[in-house]
Amino acid sequence: MTVPLLDLNAQYLPLRTALLDAVTRVCDSQRFIGGPEVEGLEREVAAYLGTPHALGMSSGTDALVAALMALNIGPGDEVITPTYSFFATAGSVVRVGAKPVLVDSDADTFNLNPAATAAAITSKTKAIIPVHLFGQSADLEPILAAASPRGIPVIEDAAQAIGCMYRGKAVGSWGAVGCFSFFPSKNLGGFGDGGLVTSTNADLAHRLKLIRNHGMEPKYYHHMVGANFRLDALQAAVLRVKLPYLAKWSAARRNNAMRYRAAFASAGLSEVVLPVEAPDRTHIYNQFVIRVPDRDRLRAHLDAAGIGCEVYYPVPFHLQECFAGLGYKAGAFPIAEAAALDSLALPIYPELTEAQQGAVVEAIARFYRG
Ligand SMILES: *Cc1c(COP(=O)(O)O)cnc(C)c1O
Secondary structure, three states: OOEOOOOHHHHHHHHHHHHHHHHHHHHHHOOOEOOHHHHHHHHHHHHHHOOOEEEEEOOHHHHHHHHHHHOOOOOOOEEEEEOOOOOHHHHHHHHOOOEEEEEOEOOOOOOEOHHHHHHOOOOOEEEEOOEOHHHEOOOHHHHHHHHHHHOOOEEEEOOOOOOOEEOOEEOOOOOOEEEEEOOOOOOOOOOOOOEEEEEOOHHHHHHHHHHHEOOEOOOOOEOOOOOEOOOEHHHHHHHHHHHHHHHHHHHHHHHHHHHHHHHHHHHOOOOOEOOOOOOOEOEOOOOEEEEOOOHHHHHHHHHHOOEOOEOOOOOOHHHOHHHHHHOOOOOOOHHHHHHHHHEEEEOOOOOOOHHHHHHHHHHHHHHHHO
């Protein structure tokens, strides 16, 4: 049995008619920019997350850039980010001319280490970007406790974590701005690129709305230099069909994670370190990331067996060529460096069957037990 890392058709086919109807609705309206579909999605996501303001954006990356712009962050400023995340988290900081100050992860959850974050704060720190990596919230409370008294805004990179809860409240509504992605492989994926920002602050939400559309209000009067960060109506219409299923899909991912735990336990595979769930937050498993010895050979073995897997992420930011100018050396962040060497994501998408999961675990058992 072969098992893909992700099977988007398994989600698409049961919803095909409703999705194509939504696309047809937009085509028939010929309203492709803004309008009722985008506004409808914004209302519905705001209600789903329990946050007052949600604004569609052209991508998760642009959501981060817009958040930094809305907070007036630029040259001379420092922004603290984890060294272990998807590139956009630190890339967006460089895009606005600021300097990423990198911090190591927690060994168990892969998320930003709060003590190291507090220690990295300087007089130039203008924002902190915790990432809710793989679908589990970062430990926000101590990060906010370090940031808030100093007036440092927290931008949550929630690209992998829409609907994930921290202490009973959705991520994206804890910090100044929450940034989400609708990239097709995220828990809520569009038919192309898309993103969203949330904020509990009305003034900040208004700035984000202006920045999304060239700082323009009304038409052709520009308060500031923004960009074209708009979400397409076609994407919004597709996402509105999918949003009512998101809670069910995330629950299915959690259920698949439980089944993996049971299957790995009964296989007695002590080599495999399973993802750690912190007690005060939900994990919605955008990725199910195990830690294993001899990872690269296991990966080749799974590829050959037709089992999809992926390494998120093989190179932490401080060892990326484009960030050499930041001056970090190998060894600077040992937890992230270890994770880059031994982490491996397994298939976890909602429609994955128990038999497929059995095949994944069996293939891993064959590698370690022969
Ligand atoms: C996917 C992702 C982004 C970027 O989102 P795009 O929509 O692909 O631009 C940012 N941060 C993290 C952690 C992500 O996983």
